[in-house]
Structures are given as C-alpha cells and as structure tokens.
Amino acid sequence: MDEIKAKHREYLNTAEVAELARTTDSTVRYWRHIGYGPRGFVVGRRVLYRAADVHTWLSGLYAEAGGSA
Numbered sequence: 001m002d003e004i005k006a007k008h009r010e011y012l013n014t015a016e017v018a019e020l021a022r023t024t025d026s027t028v029r030y031w032r033h034i035g036y037g038p039r040g041f042v043v044g045r046r047v048l049y050r051a052a053d054v055h056t057w058l059s060g061l062y063a064e065a066g067g068s069a
Contacts, residue, residue, distance in 0.1 A: 010051055014040075017037075017040075020054060038050075038054045039053050
C-alpha cells in the first residue's frame with residue numbers, strides 16, 4: 001500500500017500544483033492554456049503533472065528571479 005501512495009505522489013493534479021505555486025486552480029488551467037508552467041498530460045478527463053517537472057519549473061523561476069536553484 002505504501003508503494004501505491006509513493007507512486008501517487010509522483011503525479012500531481014491541478015489543485016496540488018496550484019497549492020505548490022500558491023495560486024488558484026483556474027490560474028494553473030490558464031497557464032496550461034497559454035503554454036506556460038510545468039508540462040502536464042491528460043489522463044481521461046484529468047490533467048496530471050509529474051512532481052519532478054513541477055519542482056524543476058519552480059526552481060527555474062526562482063533562479064530567474066535571482067536566487068540560486
């Protein structure tokens with residue numbers, strides 16, 4: 001069961017990405033619409049994001065803002 005939970009955390013849904021980015025679900029959906037933000041993929045009717053891709057994207061934003069990633 002722990003293995004399934006670990007795999008589940010490997011992929012994030014729109015709400016989880018919004019929480020990490022401290023924004024709203026609708027903003028993440030808009031970003032996806034305009035081609036901004038982490039790369040996502042569709043599974044059925046849901047959009048999922050690899051957690052590693054989200055963290056890489058956020059680290060890149062931090063680096064662009066003058067931080068060290």
